Amino acid sequence: MTNEELLACLTGEFSKAEVKPGKQYVEIMVNAADLHETSVQLKNTPALSFDYLFCLSGVDFPESMQIVYHLESTHHRHIVVMKVNTADRLDPKVDTVSDVWQTAKYHEREVYDLLGVKFNNHTDLRRLFLDDTWGFPLRKDYKDEVRIVER
Amino acid sequence: MSETKEIIISTDKIHTDQYLVNMGPQHPSTHGVLRLLVRLEGEIVHHIQPHVGYIHSGIEKMCEALSYPQIIHLTDRMDYLSAHMNNEAVCLCVENALQVEVPERVKYIRTIMDELTRLQSHQLWWCVMGMDLGALTTFFYGLRDREHILDIFEETCGARMTLNYSLPGGVMFDIHPNFQKRVKDFIKEFRKKLPEYDQLLTGNVIFQERTNDIGYLSLEDAIAWGVTGPSGRASGFSCDVRKHQPYSAYPLVDFQEKLDTKGDSFTRYRLRMRRCKNHFASLNN
Known part of the structure; x- marks a missing residue:
């Protein structure tokens, strides 16, 4: 599907989500409560079949943490960016999608490790790189004692 | 009793x-x-x-306090075998965000550098793969030929592995006057040497026994776990970013995405070897 067709299709399919044409890829903003259901639908709807999660990242915004999912369909070759905001910035929680796209298992552990986002129902949510005594280094209010360069 | x-x-x-x-x-x-x-x-x-994470270097955190040109010097440490592609990825990202168009010449230079980087990365992969299986000779063959590419890099940008060659908006210097000739000579030489690689390792019975039908990866698993590159393509996962989302001068390069479906170690090996030949084709244009 082209971006325009995808935009129309997603707008029709997901009434609760906010779909907009983004700069490069179509973006879909979903509510945290609908995340898992939307993910399953994005993967299993034959016309969409987003089976390949090629990037999962966390962003620290002033009011909330945002999780960004870059999805591609290996069959149709179209791409969508799914975004979800957590309700609470300091104790962010969001459902896991690791049962939909297996690769999310490690990506979510990374986001948990560096930003402190907890993924509900994740089967193995341990810190990936750092030990348990660390804070969450990619949060904007994290203070790095060793850093010399300050901006 | x-x-x-x-x-x-x-x-x-x-x-x-x-x-x-x-x-x-x-x-x-x-x-x-x-x-x-x-x-x-x-x-x-x-x-x-x-x-994982024993050599995690916290590059994302360091980038928060650095300017874009300074970040370049960190990115080639992410993978010192594909330093130039990592540099270029940041450059393309910054250029994209700033809406800067780079000159045509820069696109060509970057593409050639990419392919040379890929080739030397494959050479190192090939020689350590043999070495890990106990065939130490491959290590010397691979490193001997890899030196030629590193020399070409050194002549143009002063560095052999961590190139720091791309910058947001262009490249650090123009290519050295000898560059074109040396690349062409190298391709001619290496094309002759590639059959030696096959004679030395590919047909070897021990090597075959230890790779054929070993480490099977299905297409579904490759997609689900996001296994890209030659490993994914050996399972039939069409994921060549140069074809699907071409950058720099790749839209103008005539090459085929090599796919295979068997998904075992030997297929992954053979696919990488075929890629080496592919690189010549890309470089020749």
């Missing part, structure tokens, strides 16, 4: 318990420092728990 018993030894009756073995992080075959917690029963691996 003691009674003697007949003891029958049969290998398939020996029962062993499962046990845990720690492998790495400084194990010679875990290139790039990886620790694996392996649950074994005899020689059968039942479960592996990877512990």
Whole structure:
């Protein structure tokens, strides 16, 4: 599907989500409560079949943490960016999608490790790189004692 | 009087318990420092728990305090075998965000540098793959030929591995006057040497035994776990970013995405070798 067709299709399919044409890829903003259901639908709807999660990242915004999912369909070759905001910035929680796209298992552990986002129902949510005594280094209010360069 | 018993030894009756073995992080075959917690029963691996991050260098955090041109110097340390592609990825990102168009010449230079980087990365992969299986000669062959590419890099940008060559908006210097000739000579020479590689390793019985039908990865798993590159393509996953989302001068390069479907170690090996030949085609244009 082209971006325009995808935009129309997603707008029709997901009434609760906010779909907009983004700069490069179509973006879909979903509510945290609908995340898992939307993910399953994005993967299993034959016309969409987003089976390949090629990037999962966390962003620290002033009011909330945002999780960004870059999805591609290996069959149709179209791409969508799914975004979800957590309700609470300091104790962010969001459902896991690791049962939909297996690769999310490690990506979510990374986001948990560096930003402190907890993924509900994740089967193995341990810190990936750092030990348990660390804070969450990619949060904007994290203070790095060793850093010399300050901006 | 003691009674003697007949003891029958049969290998398939020996029962062993499962046990845990720690492998790495400084194990010679875990290139790039990886620790694996392996649950074994005899020689059968039942479960592996990877512990990653032994060389995590916190580059994202460092980038927060640095300017874009400064970041370039960090990115080639992410993978010193594909330094230029990592540099270029940041450059393309910054250029995209700033809406800057780079000159045509820069696009061509970057593409040629990319392909040379890929080729030398494959050479190192090939020689250490042989070495890990105990064939030390491959290591010398691979490194000998890789030197030529590193020399070409050094002549143009002063560095051999961590190139720092791309900058947001262009490249650091123009290519050296000898560049074109040396690349063409190298291709001519290396094309002759590639059959030697095959004679040395590909047809070897031990090598075949240890790679053929070993380490099968299905297409579904490759997609689900996001296994890209030649490993994914050996399972039939069409994921060549140069074809699907071409950058720099790749839209103008005439090349085929090589796919295979068998998905075992040997297929992955053969696909990488075919890619080497592919690189010549791209470089020749």
